[in-house]
Amino acid sequence: MNLTNAKIQNYNKQVGLKFQLYNSLFTALPFHRVEKTGVLLSTFLLHCEEGYNKQQSPVEIIDTFFQQYTSYQNEQEQIDLLFRFVQYAERQVVLFDAVEDAAFGDIYDLNGIGTLKHLQSEVLHSNKRAQLAEKLKDFSVRLVLTAHPTQFYPSEVLGIINDLSNAIIRDNTAEVNSFLQQLGKTPFFKKEKPTPYDEAVNLIWFLQNRFYPAAGRIMSNFKNQFQEEVNEENPLIRLGFWPGGDRDGNPYVKVNTTLKVAAELRTGILNAYYIDVHQLKSRLTFKGVSNVVASLEEKIHQNLSDPNHHADLTKEEIISTLKQIRTTLMEQHNGLFQEMVENLLRKVELFGLYFATLDIRQDSSVHSELMAEIAQHSSALPDNYTELSEAEKIDALLNIQETLDPSIFENELFRDTLETISAIKTIQKRNGENGCHRYIISHSTSALDVMHVYGLFKLGGWKTDELKVDIVPLFESIEDLRNAAKVMKTLYENEAYRKHLSKRNNIQTIMVGFSDGTKDGGYLMANFSIYKAKEALTQISKEYGIQVVFFDGRGGPPARGGGRTHQFYASLGSNIANKEIQLTIQGQTISSNFGTVDSAQFNMEQLMHAGISNALFYSDKLTQTKEEDDLLLSLSEKSYEAYNALKNHPGFLEYLNEVSPLRYYGQANIGSRPSKRKPGKLNLDDLRAVPYVGSWSQLKQNLPGYYGVGIALEKLEAEGKWEEVRQLYQSSLFFKTLMDNCEMAMCKSFFPLTAFLAEHPKYGALWTLIHEEFQRTKTQMLKLAGTTHLMEDKPINRLSIQMRQRIELPLLTIQQYALNKIREVREGGSDSESANMNVYEKMVVRCSFGIINAGRNSA
Structure with missing residues (x-):
C-alpha cells in the first residue's frame, strides 16, 4: 500500500466512518412534529445528486422530490420541510467540523515536516545553531485576528463544537448524543447584528482557549531544544487584534469600544495567568515558594476584581516573581514542577498584560x-x-x-x-x-x-x-x-x-x-x-x-490571499524581506486552522518553520529569476486583461446580485460591518471583498480564485512557451503555491448547480463565459500538474472538500431554488409566491450559514 492510499484510508477511518456513525444517530433525532426529517434529508441528498447528473435545475429537483417522496401538495408544507432540511444540514456541517477537529492529531504528523521538531533536526544536522540564534534575535510570527465575517457560527455553537470534539475523542457516545440534541435545539440565526465588542469577546475566547495554551507549549518545547538560542527579550509569537480598533467602513466602532476592548484583552490575559498561577499554587506547597505563589495569585486577583489596580502590576514584576520561584525550586526542591513555572514564564514573555496588540x-x-x-x-x-x-x-x-x-x-x-x-x-x-x-x-x-x-x-x-x-x-x-x-x-x-x-x-x-x-x-x-x-x-x-x-x-479562501499560507512564506527568497511573518487570520480560518490546541500549535509552527528555515537554508536564493518573473508577468497581464473584460461587462454586477445571495449578506447578522463601504447604488469599489468573494463561493463558481488563469496559460501555449511555463511550475515554489490554491478554488466549484442559467435570456451569456473559463483553467491546470484530478497531490484536503460538498449540496439546492422563486416574484409572479417573498429571502439567508461553514477548510 502506498503512502497516499494509507493516508486516505486513515482519514476515512478517523473522519469518514465516525461521521457516518454519529450522523446516523443525529438524523434519527426527532426535533420536529414530523418524524424522520433526517431520513428524508438523506433521500433528498441522493435525489439532488441524481438530478444534477440528469442536468436538472434546483427547481426541477425540488419539485420532483415533493412529487415522488412526499404527499405534500400545500406550498406552506413544502416550505416547512425545506426549512427543516436546512436546520439538519447546517448542523451536519457542525458535526463534521467536530469529527475532523477530533481527528487532527491522527491525520497530521505533529512532529513531521514543517514543525519545530523537524526544524530542530535540520539545525542540528547542518550545524546552524549560531545562525538560528542570530535569526531569533528579532524574528517573530504575528497573527492578527480580525472580525471579517466569513464564519457564521455563534459563540454558543463554537462551544458545542469544542465539547462535541472532546466527546468524540473519548468515544463517549452518550455525551455525543446529548450534544447533538443540544445542537438541534440551539439557534444558529442571530436576530441582531453583533456589536464590535461582541466580536471581540468571541475572539478573546480563541485567544484564551487556543492560542494561549498552544503558544505556551510551542515556546516551552522550543526553549528546551534551544536554550541558548531563544531570546527571552524577543517574543517569537505575537498576537494582533482588530475588533474594536478597525474603523475602516465600520461606523459602529467608537473610541469607547476601543477602550473597552483593550480592557477586555487585559482582563483576558490576567484570567489566563490567574488559572495557571492557581494550578501552580496547588503544586508548589513547599517552603520558600508557596507564600510567593500565593502573593502573586492575590495580586492578579486584585487586578481582576478592581480595574483601578491596573498600575499595581507589571509584566516585569510577574516575570521577576516567576524567575524567583524557579530559582528556589532548582536550589531547594530538585526542580520539582519547574516545567510548570517555565511554561507560564514563556507565556508572560509573549503576552505581557496586553494579550494581543489592538x-x-x-x-x-x-x-x-x-x-x-x-x-x-x-x-x-x-x-x-x-x-x-x-x-x-x-x-x-x-x-x-x-x-x-x-x-x-x-x-x-x-x-x-x-x-x-x-x-x-x-x-x-x-x-x-x-x-x-x-x-x-x-x-x-x-x-x-x-x-x-x-x-x-x-x-x-x-x-x-x-x-x-x-x-x-x-x-x-x-x-x-x-x-x-x-x-x-x-x-x-x-x-x-x-x-x-x-x-x-x-x-x-x-x-x-x-x-x-x-x-x-x-x-x-x-x-x-x-x-x-x-x-x-x-x-x-x-x-x-x-x-x-x-x-x-490575507483571508480565508485563496481568492482572499489565503490557502496554504505557510507555503507562500516558504517560497520567499532573499529578494523579499522576511524579518517577520505578519498576517491576518479571519473568519473561518480562525476555527479551521486554530480551532483546537493541536491545530493551532501545528499551524503556528508551520509559519515559524517557514520564516526561520528560509533565513537559515535559503538566504541566498531568489524567489524567482528575472526570466521567471518575466514569464509570470506575461501570465498576469493576460489574466488581468481577461478578468478586466469580465468585470467591465455591463451585466456583471447584476448577475452577481441576482443569482447569488450577495444582496442578503447584510441580513445574516454575522458581522458588525456593513457589506458596502458607502450606502447607495452597488458598485465594485465600495463592495467589500468578503461578500464579493463569499457570494461567488455560495454560487459555487469561485470566480475570483481562478478567472483568467486558463486564458493566460492557453495564450502562452499558443506562443510556444508551454515548456517554459512547465519549468516555472516545477522550479518556483511561489508559482506552484499560486497554482495549488487556484486548484483548491476550482475543486470547490460545482457548475451543475447553476447550469440552468445557460439558457437564461439575461444571464446565459455571462454564465457560459464563466463556465468556459473554468473548464479551460481546469484543463490547463491538470496538464500543467500532470494529473487527472484537481488537488491530486493533496488527497486529504481533496477528500475533506468532497465530503463537505455532499453535506452542503441540499443547502445549495434549496438556496438556488429560493433565489429563483424571488426572481419570479420580481418578474411578476403569482399572488401566493408574492406572499412568500419574505419567507424565500429568509431561506436564502439561512442556507448561507451551512454553505459558508462547510468551506472552512479553505486555508
Whole structure:
C-alpha cells in the first residue's frame, strides 16, 4: 500500500466512518412534529445528486422530490420541510467540523515536516545553531485576528463544537448524543447584528482557549531544544487584534469600544495567568515558594476584581516573581514542577498584560476630509489647505503647533478620529506600549496619506520625539501596489518622518492587502503585483537603511490571499524581506486552522518553520529569476486583461446580485460591518471583498480564485512557451503555491448547480463565459500538474472538500431554488409566491450559514 492510499484510508477511518456513525444517530433525532426529517434529508441528498447528473435545475429537483417522496401538495408544507432540511444540514456541517477537529492529531504528523521538531533536526544536522540564534534575535510570527465575517457560527455553537470534539475523542457516545440534541435545539440565526465588542469577546475566547495554551507549549518545547538560542527579550509569537480598533467602513466602532476592548484583552490575559498561577499554587506547597505563589495569585486577583489596580502590576514584576520561584525550586526542591513555572514564564514573555496588540485602522479618505475640516474650523492648518500641492500640505502638517479639542467637531466620525489618538496613549499606559502601537491606513495612495496620520498625532497632543506608534500604510489595489515604492521613497526622504522612524528602531511596517487586490485585478495579477511590490519595497528600504516588515492582509479562501499560507512564506527568497511573518487570520480560518490546541500549535509552527528555515537554508536564493518573473508577468497581464473584460461587462454586477445571495449578506447578522463601504447604488469599489468573494463561493463558481488563469496559460501555449511555463511550475515554489490554491478554488466549484442559467435570456451569456473559463483553467491546470484530478497531490484536503460538498449540496439546492422563486416574484409572479417573498429571502439567508461553514477548510 502506498503512502497516499494509507493516508486516505486513515482519514476515512478517523473522519469518514465516525461521521457516518454519529450522523446516523443525529438524523434519527426527532426535533420536529414530523418524524424522520433526517431520513428524508438523506433521500433528498441522493435525489439532488441524481438530478444534477440528469442536468436538472434546483427547481426541477425540488419539485420532483415533493412529487415522488412526499404527499405534500400545500406550498406552506413544502416550505416547512425545506426549512427543516436546512436546520439538519447546517448542523451536519457542525458535526463534521467536530469529527475532523477530533481527528487532527491522527491525520497530521505533529512532529513531521514543517514543525519545530523537524526544524530542530535540520539545525542540528547542518550545524546552524549560531545562525538560528542570530535569526531569533528579532524574528517573530504575528497573527492578527480580525472580525471579517466569513464564519457564521455563534459563540454558543463554537462551544458545542469544542465539547462535541472532546466527546468524540473519548468515544463517549452518550455525551455525543446529548450534544447533538443540544445542537438541534440551539439557534444558529442571530436576530441582531453583533456589536464590535461582541466580536471581540468571541475572539478573546480563541485567544484564551487556543492560542494561549498552544503558544505556551510551542515556546516551552522550543526553549528546551534551544536554550541558548531563544531570546527571552524577543517574543517569537505575537498576537494582533482588530475588533474594536478597525474603523475602516465600520461606523459602529467608537473610541469607547476601543477602550473597552483593550480592557477586555487585559482582563483576558490576567484570567489566563490567574488559572495557571492557581494550578501552580496547588503544586508548589513547599517552603520558600508557596507564600510567593500565593502573593502573586492575590495580586492578579486584585487586578481582576478592581480595574483601578491596573498600575499595581507589571509584566516585569510577574516575570521577576516567576524567575524567583524557579530559582528556589532548582536550589531547594530538585526542580520539582519547574516545567510548570517555565511554561507560564514563556507565556508572560509573549503576552505581557496586553494579550494581543489592538491595531487601529481607518480609511485614508476619512483623514483627508478631516484635515479639510480642520483647516476651515481652526488655525492649526492654513485656510487654503485643500488647494495646496502634496508637498505643501506635508509642510503644513509638519508645522502644526497646536493641540485640538475633538469636541469642536459636530461630525461624530471626525470627533472619534481625534479621540482615538488620545485613546492610544491611554491603552499604552494601562496595557503597555504593545497594547496599541499601530495605526493602519487603508487605501494608502500617497505619502500624504501617511503624513495625515502623523499630523493627527501632533493635533492629538503627542510630542513627535515621544511618538510610540508605527504608522502603517496599506497598499491594496493594483495601481497602489505599483506606486508603493515611490510613496515610501518620498517618506524615507522626509526629514521629520525619517526622524520618527529612527525612534522606532528604523523599522517600517507596510501592509499589503490581497482581498481588494483580487477584486480589482483578478487572481494572478493581484498575487504577482503584491510579490513585485514587496520586492521593490524591500529594495528601496535597503537603500535608505530601513528594515521593512511586511504585514499581509490575507483571508480565508485563496481568492482572499489565503490557502496554504505557510507555503507562500516558504517560497520567499532573499529578494523579499522576511524579518517577520505578519498576517491576518479571519473568519473561518480562525476555527479551521486554530480551532483546537493541536491545530493551532501545528499551524503556528508551520509559519515559524517557514520564516526561520528560509533565513537559515535559503538566504541566498531568489524567489524567482528575472526570466521567471518575466514569464509570470506575461501570465498576469493576460489574466488581468481577461478578468478586466469580465468585470467591465455591463451585466456583471447584476448577475452577481441576482443569482447569488450577495444582496442578503447584510441580513445574516454575522458581522458588525456593513457589506458596502458607502450606502447607495452597488458598485465594485465600495463592495467589500468578503461578500464579493463569499457570494461567488455560495454560487459555487469561485470566480475570483481562478478567472483568467486558463486564458493566460492557453495564450502562452499558443506562443510556444508551454515548456517554459512547465519549468516555472516545477522550479518556483511561489508559482506552484499560486497554482495549488487556484486548484483548491476550482475543486470547490460545482457548475451543475447553476447550469440552468445557460439558457437564461439575461444571464446565459455571462454564465457560459464563466463556465468556459473554468473548464479551460481546469484543463490547463491538470496538464500543467500532470494529473487527472484537481488537488491530486493533496488527497486529504481533496477528500475533506468532497465530503463537505455532499453535506452542503441540499443547502445549495434549496438556496438556488429560493433565489429563483424571488426572481419570479420580481418578474411578476403569482399572488401566493408574492406572499412568500419574505419567507424565500429568509431561506436564502439561512442556507448561507451551512454553505459558508462547510468551506472552512479553505486555508
